[in-house]
Amino acid sequence: MQKTREYRRQQLRYAYAYVMAGALSIAVYALAVDSAFTDTMFAVIVLFAAALQLYIQSRYFLHLDDKEVPRWRLLSYLFTWFTLLIIAVGSVWIMNHLNYNMGMSPEQVDQYMNSQSLKGF
């Protein structure tokens, strides 16, 4: 009896996470189809929703906060995310500021890139 009740309780935890994650996806979809926000604001909201969903799924599906799950899992998970964020944000930031970093105007960068690609490898 006790065991069955615990089982149902755990099932409810999964259902809770499932409903939350589904609602977030649908909300983001509604926003994408019909949104009054500016592009930057939209990106911030949508990425925040993704982060929230990442938190929900990591906690309720991967059980990273569970006492039975070894601590190194959570630590390595957080460290990996930290590293990946640097790679992703860094790459996008550098590539989008290529003209500034090369001391050229965007048109000059394009011209330079084209002349380089014509040379071949």
Added chain:
Amino acid sequence: MVAKRDKAQLGFWLYLMTDSMLFTSLFATYMILRNSTNGGPGGSELFSMSFVLVETLILLTSSYVCGLANLAIHNGRKKEFVMYLGATIALGIAFLTMELTEFGKLIAEGHGPQASAFLSAFFTLVGTHGLHITVGLIWAMVLIWALYRQGRQEDILRKFSLFAVFWHFLDIVWIFIFTIVYVMGVK
């Protein structure tokens, strides 16, 4: 027995963390190339948001049901476990079919991976995820076969908990494909 389980978990977790580095590189590449459409149509013309939402919800449901299967096997409920795992596989196949339908449609309309840098990056990123899903489906089917073949609770439990983590991980990757590729691409 415990030591073997711990080792397998550590090894598999290491694999997952490095796998997410692979996905991050593909994400970064996509974000940089997303506007390089070579004069062709971009994401807002090519993607159907309602189609992708259904895909997303199917994969999320599959991940949820996989969690229920994990609970069932931990509580020694073999019948429920097989039922949930079967549902996980069926939903996974539905997801994969939708993804391949989208790919087929894009290629048939002349928007294949060779059309532009944007489409190359798109097909590589989403295709890599699809490849992982395919491998996961084969793995899940092997698990069902193993359950009937040997049926030792402890072995199945050890093997299945790795699969469950893998499947949840793939859904987490999909959150970002949904957000960065589709939602931000359509806007």
